[in-house]
Amino acid sequence: xxxxxxxxxxxxxxxxxxxxxxxxxxxxxxxxxxxxxxxxxxxxxxxxxxxxxxxxxxxxxxxxxxxxxxxxxxxxxxxxxxxxxxxxxxxxxxxxxxxxxxxxxxxxxxxxxxxxxxxxxxxxxxxxxxxxxxxxxxxxxxxxxxxxxxxxxxxxxxxxxxxxxxxxxxxxxxxxxxxxxxxxxxxxxxxxxxxxxxxxxxxxxxxxxxxxxxxxx
Amino acid sequence: xxxxxxxxxxxxxxxxxxxxxxxxxxxxxxxxxxxxxxxxxxxxxxxxxxxxxxxxxxxxxxxxxxxxxxxxxxxxxxxxxxxxxxxxxxxxxxxxxxxxxxxxxxxxxxxxxxxxxxxxxxxxxxxxxxxxxxxxxxxxxxxxxxxxxxxxxxxxxxxxxxxxxxxxxxxxxxxxxxxxxxxxxxxxxxxxxxxxxxxxxxxxxxxxxxxxxxxxx
DNA sequence: CGCATTTTTTGAACATGTTCAATAATTGAT
DNA sequence: ATCAATTATTGAACATGTTCAAAAAATGCG
Numbered sequence: 067x068x069x070x071x072x073x074x075x076x077x078x079x080x081x082x083x084x085x086x087x088x089x090x091x092x093x094x095x096x097x098x099x100x101x102x103x104x105x106x107x108x109x110x111x112x113x114x115x116x117x118x119x120x121x122x123x124x125x126x127x128x129x130x131x132x133x134x135x136x137x138x139x140x141x142x143x144x145x146x147x148x149x150x151x152x153x154x155x156x157x158x159x160x161x162x163x164x165x166x167x168x169x170x171x172x173x174x175x176x177x178x179x180x181x182x183x184x185x186x187x188x189x190x191x192x193x194x195x196x197x198x199x200x201x202x203x204x205x206x207x208x209x210x211x212x213x214x215x216x217x218x219x220x221x222x223x224x225x226x227x228x229x230x231x232x233x234x235x236x237x238x239x240x241x242x243x244x245x246x247x248x249x250x251x252x253x254x255x256x257x258x259x260x261x262x263x264x265x266x267x268x269x270x271x272x273x274x275x276x277x278x279x280x281x282x283x
Numbered sequence: 284x285x286x287x288x289x290x291x292x293x294x295x296x297x298x299x300x301x302x303x304x305x306x307x308x309x310x311x312x313x314x315x316x317x318x319x320x321x322x323x324x325x326x327x328x329x330x331x332x333x334x335x336x337x338x339x340x341x342x343x344x345x346x347x348x349x350x351x352x353x354x355x356x357x358x359x360x361x362x363x364x365x366x367x368x369x370x371x372x373x374x375x376x377x378x379x380x381x382x383x384x385x386x387x388x389x390x391x392x393x394x395x396x397x398x399x400x401x402x403x404x405x406x407x408x409x410x411x412x413x414x415x416x417x418x419x420x421x422x423x424x425x426x427x428x429x430x431x432x433x434x435x436x437x438x439x440x441x442x443x444x445x446x447x448x449x450x451x452x453x454x455x456x457x458x459x460x461x462x463x464x465x466x467x468x469x470x471x472x473x474x475x476x477x478x479x480x481x482x483x484x485x486x487x488x489x490x491x492x493x494x495x496x497x498x499x500x
Numbered sequence: 501c502g503c504a505t506t507t508t509t510t511g512a513a514c515a516t517g518t519t520c521a522a523t524a525a526t527t528g529a530t
Numbered sequence: 531a532t533c534a535a536t537t538a539t540t541g542a543a544c545a546t547g548t549t550c551a552a553a554a555a556a557t558g559c560g
Contacts, residue, residue, distance in 0.1 A: 286508080287507075287508070290508080290509095321509075321510090322509060322510045322511065323510085323511080324509070324510055324511065324512095325508070325509050325510070328507090328508065328509075329508095
């Protein structure tokens with residue numbers, strides 16, 4: 067391993083540890099550099115902005131989420147169960163960062179952010195996040211129209227984004243409300259998605275799928 | 284009018300004008316103070332953080348949105364039409380700020396923000412925003428179950444938040460995609476909401492309303 | 501009007517993200 | 531090993547949000 071790889075890894079670990087312990091705001095670049103034993107300028111040689119360090123954290127969390135979800139899916143073939151596993155394991159993966167979640171969210175959304183869930187720069191972590199929901203769908207046996215099934219991973223990811231946003235501002239004990247919402251929403255999806263096969267649902271469903279398709283074009 | 288009211292108004296106007304012209308990042312407190320003819324410290328006497336100035340902007344935009352929506356509702360009694368009016372007038376009100384929208388969004392969501400749509404400090408602008416959708420619902424004659432009707436303004440506001448988020452990152456010409464999404468979503472709501480009266484929808488609807496009720500508790 | 505009190509104003513200083521020219525270290529070829 | 535080229539490192543300086551003690555101005559009462 068080259069020295070530079072060493073230095074980069076040192077900065078990354080130091081940043082992630084500090085983000086977890088102290089949150090976004092209290093983790094200054096000066097502090098990271100100091101603890102990593104380098105100069106502030108050197109930290110900028112490796113990571114152009116503080117937000118790029120947040121991206122490292124984001125990647126870490128997504129990996130964790132994917133792993134945990136896979137463990138929780140077990141042998142279940144029911145979409146509601148799988149979805150609940152995906153949602154709750156996501157909340158578990160982000161749990162340690164809840165105290166400073168608004169700070170991370172704000173940083174993530176900043177215009178020059180490397181991390182925005184909606185931006186081009188975050189394609190890898192986003193793909194990982196959507197992969198969780200792809201596996202929710204792939205592993206279920208519920209009868210869902212093919213066209214809906216194709217778009218479902220991303221729809222479920224959007225729902226997860228909503229849940230995450232709720233979680234960020236959830237002050238209940240250990241975010242009990244968010245967990246309850248995750249369970250309830252999973253059950254609701256489990257109820258509603260099979261209804262998509264019924265004839266009366268054809269119109270609204272196609273309307274919605276068209277809408278999503280054109281929004282994505 | 285006392286001198287202090289004068290000074291506060293001068294700062295507010297200067298900030299809002301600059302936010303519109305230059306966006307969030309290029310509008311520094313030093314620039315605002317300079318153009319208002321005061322010192323930087325004095326600006327902080329009136330507004331504790333830069334975000335409090337963003338709240339003034341937010342209030343202005345919401346007022347504009349409410350006024351525009353009222354004009355656009357006209358004599359229409361159809362929920363899809365009224366909703367479209369509400370959505371599009373909102374996009375019109377925020378239009379001048381699109382170039383810097385991610386910056387404002389990021390600032391809005393910051394932990395210490397006075398502006399977060401989900402925070403206690405923004406109760407007034409949020410109430411105004413929800414009022415738009417209250418008037419969408421109050422003025423329509425579509426048959427919608429009472430319990431859903433009661434929760435609908437806030438649900439529609441959440442949908443509008445989603446639309447706004449889409450709009451922030453919409454790079455299409457004059458945000459044509461967001462406008463098309465607004466139209467399409469309004470039609471979809473117009474199709475789906477009346478279905479809520481049908482017996483088979485009773486289960487999922489109640490499930491959803493329960494979920495929302497418990498999330499809000 | 502004078503005066504005590506309160507409010508407003510100021511500008512220097514601070515904190516933190518960021519930049520960059522100069523220097524040091526590393527790398528790869530001979 | 532030497533050397534040219536490239537990469538990594540540094541620390542001072544800068545930009546911008548924010549703070550605060552001191553001074554100035556405004557206010558209200560007798």
